[in-house]
Amino acid sequence: MRTAAQYEILPAYPLADVPQIKRALVARGVDVIDLGAGDADLAPPPAAVAALRETALDPLMGRYPFQLGLPAYREAVSAWMLRRFGVSVDPFREVLPLIGSKEGIAHIAFAYVGPGDVTILPDPGYQPYIGGTLLAGGRPHTVPLRAEHDFLIRLDELPPDVRSRARVLYLNYPNNPTAAVAPRAYLEAAVEFCRAHDALLVYDNAYSEIAFDGYRPPSILEIPGARDVAVEFHSFSKTYNMTGWRIGWAAGNAEAIAALGRLKAFLDTGQFLPIQAAAAAALASYDEWVPRNVAVFRDRRDSFGAALTALGLDVRIPQATMYFWVPVPGGEASESFARRALLQQGLVMMPGNALGRGGEGYFRMALTQRPDRLLEAAARLGRIL
Numbered sequence: 238m239r240t241a242a243q244y245e246i247l248p249a250y251p252l253a254d255v256p257q258i259k260r261a262l263v264a265r266g267v268d269v270i271d272l273g274a275g276d277a278d279l280a281p282p283p284a285a286v287a288a289l290r291e292t293a294l295d296p297l298m299g300r301y302p303f304q305l306g307l308p309a310y311r312e313a314v315s316a317w318m319l320r321r322f323g324v325s326v327d328p329f330r331e332v333l334p335l336i337g338s339k340e341g342i343a344h345i346a347f348a349y350v351g352p353g354d355v356t357i358l359p360d361p362g363y364q365p366y367i368g369g370t371l372l373a374g375g376r377p378h379t380v381p382l383r384a385e386h387d388f389l390i391r392l393d394e395l396p397p398d399v400r401s402r403a404r405v406l407y408l409n410y411p412n413n414p415t416a417a418v419a420p421r422a423y424l425e426a427a428v429e430f431c432r433a434h435d436a437l438l439v440y441d442n443a444y445s446e447i448a449f450d451g452y453r454p455p456s457i458l459e460i461p462g463a464r465d466v467a468v469e470f471h472s473f474s475k476t477y478n479m480t481g482w483r484i485g486w487a488a489g490n491a492e493a494i495a496a497l498g499r500l501k502a503f504l505d506t507g508q509f510l511p512i513q514a515a516a517a518a519a520l521a522s523y524d525e526w527v528p529r530n531v532a533v534f535r536d537r538r539d540s541f542g543a544a545l546t547a548l549g550l551d552v553r554i555p556q557a558t559m560y561f562w563v564p565v566p567g568g569e570a571s572e573s574f575a576r577r578a579l580l581q582q583g584l585v586m587m588p589g590n591a592l593g594r595g596g597e598g599y600f601r602m603a604l605t606q607r608p609d610r611l612l613e614a615a616a617r618l619g620r621i622l
């Protein structure tokens with residue numbers, strides 16, 4: 238059977254064999270430290286677990302959620318956005334429950350991108366941006382993120398034909414994998430860009446709550462005019478250590494929310510209602526629970542950052558996210574460096590080129606383990622260097 242052209246051009250994933258290599262190493266008794274995925278070893282809020290337990294016993298909660306989902310979840314999202322960002326979103330017209338933010342980020346291209354349309358996306362970048370674009374038949378215009386530009390996409394330097402044909406601009410700050418943050422003036426320019434070119438701004442804010450040293454990442458919806466052009470994606474995966482629960486939401490422009498909801502009605506039937514109830518409980522526990530969780534990541538960042546710096550690596554201490562984005566020393570290719578780390582020291586990292594060609598020359602390590610394991614990882618890194 239022949240696969241379709243838009244499937245065939247999906248990029249290959251470098252180091253796709255890592256899970257098998259890892260399993261083989263573990264079977265041989267190697268103590269593997271995995272700092273590859275952004276998937277922390279930490280527990281979710283007890284309030285979320287309790288709500289899941291309780292609501293799972295109710296047979297009515299086992300019925301189809303459909304796109305409406307749990308009204309109380311939509312209302313909890315709306316209330317949280319108001320408290321956290323001062324942004325008012327209508328829970329039924331401007332919010333949509335998602336089965337993790339990834340599916341919404343990937344699917345929205347099907348509503349806005351057609352053959353010949355261009356999307357603008359960061360390189361390196363989260364893979365659903367390019368995946369959604371290619372599967373919708375669009376042409377991704379990838380923009381390398383450079384340290385000398387603070388890892389921001391320079392909108393004023395985009396070629397004229399890209400600007401005029403752009404249907405979607407994907408932005409993600411705080412950024413995976415570079416850990417960069419965007420100044421407010423940049424977000425204002427992005428909103429203006431999308432307004433001028435009639436493009437949708439897909440703002441991926443998965444890391445809005447993992448930030449340190451008093452920095453509070455904004456919502457794009459705080460920017461004047463954003464509601465006309467932007468839809469923002471939020472996730473419980475990082476803020477609440479709920480990666481496997483698969484729950485998130487989209488909020489913003491009512492037409493884009495309606496389009497995504499209509500589209501999803503053809504693709505899925507919504508997330509299990511008890512998971513939505515658990516997510517609402519997680520939001521309600523924000524004030525007492527999230528700052529402590531962020532402090533755990535901050536302590537990890539501090540100890541790992543000091544250890545990496547002591548190795549002589551060119552390290553930027555992240556102000557947000559759970560990632561260190563570090564240049565590979567000595568000009569070695571990312572993939573070769575990551576493979577050596579795995580085979581010689583049992584250390585799993587993300588080679589920069591796994592997230593796009595623009596990531597070549599870097600590696601990413603995630604703060605997903607206890608400080609003593611992070612220090613051990615740094616020691617192993619030292620041996621590879």
Ligand SMILES: Cc1ncc(COP(=O)(O)O)c(C=O)c1O
Pocket residue numbers: 275336337338339340363409413441443471472473474480484485
């Ligand atoms: C940039 C970015 N967006 C979104 C997500 C969260 O995805 P989800 O909510 O589907 O777990 C991640 C997780 O790795 C991410 O790195």
